[in-house]
Amino acid sequence: MNRWLPILLSLAGALLLWAAWPTSPLTFLIFIAFIPLLRIADLVPHRGKYFGCIFLTLFLWNVATTWWVGNTTVPISGVAANLINTLLMSIPLLGYHRTRARVGQTAGYFALIVYWLTFEYIHLNWEFSWPWLSLGNVFAMHPSWVQWYEYTGVSGGTLWVLLSNILIYQAWLLRKQYPVPLGTFLWKTAWLPAAVVVIPFLLSSLVQYNFKAPDGPTVRVVVVQPNIDPYDKFAEEHERMQLDKLLALSAQKVNGTTAYIIWPETALFTHGVWENKLAYEDETALIRQFLRRYPQATLVSGATTLKRYDVADEAPQMARSTEDGTLRYDAFNSAIQLDTSYVTQIYHKSRLVPGVEIIPYARYLSFMKKLALDFGGITGGYGVTPGVELLEDTRTHIKVLPAICYESVYGEFVAENVRRGANLLFVITNDGWWGDTEGHRQHAQYARLRAIETRRWVARSANTGISCIIDPMGDIQQPLPYWKEGVIDANVTPGNTFTFYVRFGDLISKAAVAFCIVMILYSFYLKFRFSMPNS
Template identity: 35%
Template sequence: MKRFHRLLLSVSAGALLSLSWLGFPGWVLFFAFVPLLYLENFFFNHKEGFPAVSLWGHVFLAAIIWNVLASWWMAKVALVGVGAAMIFNAFLMSLVWWAAHSIRRNFSSQLGYISLVVFIVSLEYLQFKWDIEWPCLQLGSVLANKVKIIQWYEYTGTFGGTLWVLLLNILLFQVFRNIQQKSPLKKTIPSSTVLLVLLVVPLIISFQLYSSYKEKENPINVAIVQPNVDPYNEKFDMEAETQKLDDFLRLAAEVTTDSTDFIVGPETLFEHQTLWNEATPDSNVFLKRLQNFLQQYEKADMVFGVSSIEVYENKADVTYTAQHNNNVTYDRYNTAMLFTKAGEIQVYHKSKLVAGVEKVPFQKYFSFLKNNYIDLGGASGSLGRQQEASNLIAQNAVISPVICFESVFGEYVTEYVKKGAELIFVITNDGWWKNSRGYKQHLLFSQLRAIETRRSIARSANTGTSCFITQRGDVLQATRWWEEAAITGEINKNKTLTYYVKHGDFIARSAVFISVLMVLMVFVKRFT
């Protein structure tokens, strides 16, 4: 095969892998890896003339194209940081393919393909767990643009989707190779049959789950406010904050009635640091106005986002993310706040922070990095965080407060549900991504969380898309992008725990275990 044709296969693979993130159906992924598998097989069959590392460059080219086309919108926030992350992620992706290819060369094709699958799944799992998370290109997640085909995620989570995509690609390639080599029917028919079964059976199961799933009637009336504040031109003085409060209350008044249980506002609705000192709520004039508003209605409570601070009086309480200004030591938080009609307050501090934006990766271990960050709101330093998920417990429901990036983490969201969450409120500010695929892709993650946990979701996004999401993952009353809006509707509470909630990412953990065995096997052979 000529070099030009090899490069063409790499470019084709990168483009095909990107399509589902660009709005094309998720099933495009069912054959998107075939060009790379064809390349891998070429280098395997010609290993005398090409070292194993020859595959690495071809996969890296495909991976960098995939990363750029699928995630370019992230560069709107930080071009250099996001560019570096894309290159690093492409390197890891290509490293996985090289490792699996090497195992195939030195052991067997079967072990090589098994290694490829478990290594890719393990890499995806790593992207959810370490300090420079990059989980947005998970294969199983993008299938959310067709929720009717992934209802079985309530059992497997998104890693079940990743496994499905990889196995379908490998089997499709095997069928293609058999046809290309004019293999006898006794060899072609079995692989074709397995491919058909693997494709059709999950679809049948999913369609059946979708059609048969019925939500238990346990309604909560929710009003969602989309204030549409431009984050790139936002100001943080008291005049600007007061205007945001006025606009929020005006929009809330349009849809709030005596039947309303909750009014939900977006992430970082208010950001005046001094005002939102968690130790001095009694002096917060905004809370007084919000309480006066709630007094007009029979039972409504509010859930909304603020940038809050916690001031430390004792040195023993100071965290590694604490900041020091004007002789005051404090932590800043991206906070979800429950504020009741009676004036009671509960807070949740965002735990899954965005690397390079809300936190400096590995700052806990390298304190000199403390002030190397990307400024997204007139603040300095990394944000504080709480260590685990916690719910907001209101009179009428137990709420899971999921803030922005946290909606990407399926297993993390199950922690709320295991602690009793009956509903999920997602609050976010997707205005940072402007009118790109970013805010559309972000919505898909909320649909996934609804299916995995079978929890109804109310989603308030500053600039859109705000909506309600059923326990089957269907989006209702979606607002338009970059417009003020307020919507109201009923969503049902649920207390049932799905298999995925109980067991989490068991597929990914199994893949990690098998990957370790594969690596140990390689070392044993090399040194014995």
């Protein structure tokens, strides 16, 4: 039994983490899901065997929760993503195991929290970024539990999870080591982990009780879900048919009071449109003709845009070239804003999906830049040259962040744009690549956390679902089911106040990074000191 116990603990840890993750209703299991990993560290001193055990847990957790990444025409993408993410997740746990062996259990627990928060922060800010399984995301289905995210962001949830697991595990060890009457145990030992679990719930209720919704005039938004198969929509002969469908669906809800019409990611110009000619394209003219019937309305839509560089020195290093080499250009996953005028605004997606929209650090390995997976339409990766920061309606001075798909998972990125003046958040996405799996459901739930962190209304337009409206408390309104076309309209209030998180960003993660650097430097100091010969 002792021989197989670490393996059984590995399987139990994976099962608990999977069962706790959205969209499972068993979220509360996250407060004990890391305990098997902590126990393995106590039972397995050998670093190689320990790595094998934690790798098994983390790999099974990744596969069970994000297997859908491979549910595409390129299944190997899912295998690669799960393997790479498992290896990266192993690093903070290996660091914990090493620290615990060298300086003791208490310091090891502190190191675990610091290392894991640092890992999540790095995983949000480099080109291999995959923050889908950041521990604080686990509470996305329960906004009433984490209203205090307006102060801490998702990293506060990560800290809550890790600290709760450590304290519950320590209480169990003490109970096992020193058997005492249950009442004595509860009074002297169990109160601390209980308090750490319960107090955030109370704080959330307090924040919710004192919350004041954004005041001021409302604006009417119309969100369209066209339900176009993502594997068919990039056929060139379908572009006009898709535009007609989007216009027809919009007409069902648009009226003279509509301020915004929102279409999903890559709804327009699936094969690319030159940005300098966008205002004069036939499709743009048809949209402008439609909007003249509703002069107060502005369209925000996903599109694929192309930017040419007539001067060679202006072209980024990773820009594309035509076959004859006479033209350098970039392709962008964009959001465009159109109204009845000839003025267009173009926002470029900047948080790109590794392997699909960008090959990480390909500028250092230029031969790799053509390896981006083909999901239809533009292949070879997207450009990252900035467009406009926000889409602004010059008539109402409302500024919109049109977070494109993956960008809505990045709390600090969204907060930075709110700090720049975004009054409303639009999420435009095309989640249909992965079919009717947990992928699109998890993605929709994560948007609720952005609403809480920034206290902004969110309007979400998803090609095949789930389109919805999310209020500043994180509550979903009027969700449209997956694989069903439809239109929703709602009145939303542009926000003008800043939360603590918007003002100061992710302070918890930054503090963890600082502690991590200090700990690493100190370990080098100790190694150098004890390697010196005695004088």
